[in-house]
Amino acid sequence: MKKLFGLIGCPVHHSMSPLMHNDAFKQIGVAAYYHAFHVEKEHLQDAVQGMKALGIAGFNVTIPHKTTIIPLLDDIDETALQIGAVNTVVNENGRLIGYNTDGEGFVRALCEELNIELTGKHILLIGAGGAARGIYFSLASRKAACIDLCNRTVDKAKELINERKIPVLSRAYSLDEAQQLLGNYDIIINTTSVGMYPNVEEMPLSLTNLKKGTIVSDIIYNPLETMLLKEAKRCGAITQNGVGMFVYQGALAFEKWTGIFPDTNRMKQIVIEQLGGKRHVNR
Structure with a gap:
């Protein structure tokens, strides 16, 4: 049987x-x-x-x-x-x-597919929901320099930081604040559903201040290339989808x-x- x-x-x-x-x-x-x-x-x-x-x-x-x-x-x-x-x-x-295998699954994919180490990296997580929780915790174990969060509701990002009590520098920002600070980050990760099919024209935030060579990862895999990744690629970023x-x-x-x-x-x-x-x- x-x-x-x-x-x-x-x-x-x-x-x-x-x-x-x-x-x-x-x-x-x-x-x-x-x-x-x-x-x-x-x-x-x-x-x-x-x-x-x-x-x-x-x-x-x-x-x-x-x-x-x-x-x-x-x-x-x-x-x-x-x-x-x-x-x-x-x-x-x-x-x-x-x-929970979500966070470790993401980190394994990020490191192995892009052949990178996370030690000393400055990371921004977009979102503070269920997916962000697992990724946030798993990233912290890899000795990143900082893991900041931005969210439509800043209090929710603050709550996640306070709840997890992870021994790594973390700050909570609004989406508008994060947009101004994008140039400070080595890795930017979208953990929200913004841009997922059928709303494929949407982006969680503007990438105007993104620096060339930044890694932009989106946990969405349908579509395979979200609007966020398309725009990031145009800005000279290294991009990765959620597959x-x-x-x-x-x-x-x-x-x-x-x-x-x-x-x-x-x-x-x-x-x-x-x-x-x-x-x-x-x-």
Whole structure:
């Protein structure tokens, strides 16, 4: 009998996780199947209980459940607790254990795809939501010189900085303030959904003051090249889209479920082909 894995979120119809994981199971010869489950907010508790009752071996968690699922699980990994969000759950002998692979997935993709070290870098995160939490925490462990946050609501950025208590210099700015300071940063990361399909003409902030050679990364992967990345490339930046983060967070989850780290190049190709484009890492 095949082991069952899955994804819970709202919505999930657009997710490429089933294609990516089912291919990986096939490649390593594991009898397993991955299915996406649409779960409304008000049904989350029932869904989690159902996952346990059905003996589902593990599942991913996406918007809007990454934070609200925490009290419904039997145990939370220390990193996920510090981040304050869960995106991966492992069923360990009937106990549901929550993990977070988002932040580490992003950092692995950033460092490996662009062949960089983060030590001493000045970094700006755009956004202060769930994705920003994981990335912020994971970046801090790489000895960056500073990790500043800008957000439409400055208080939310301040709250994230105060909550995480990360031992690295961090300041909170409004979007307008951050636009004036862009020249101070080596790496700028958009963690918001601004520019995601179908609102592909939108940008989270203006890049007028961006300096040439800055790395601009966008966690969005649909479209493969957001308006932010197009504009950054015109300004002479090094750009990276969100395919790598999506793949690596999935690969790290897969490893937690199976003990095997999958072929990330193959995973990337599946995602790119599904999106009908070429992988975009511009140097």
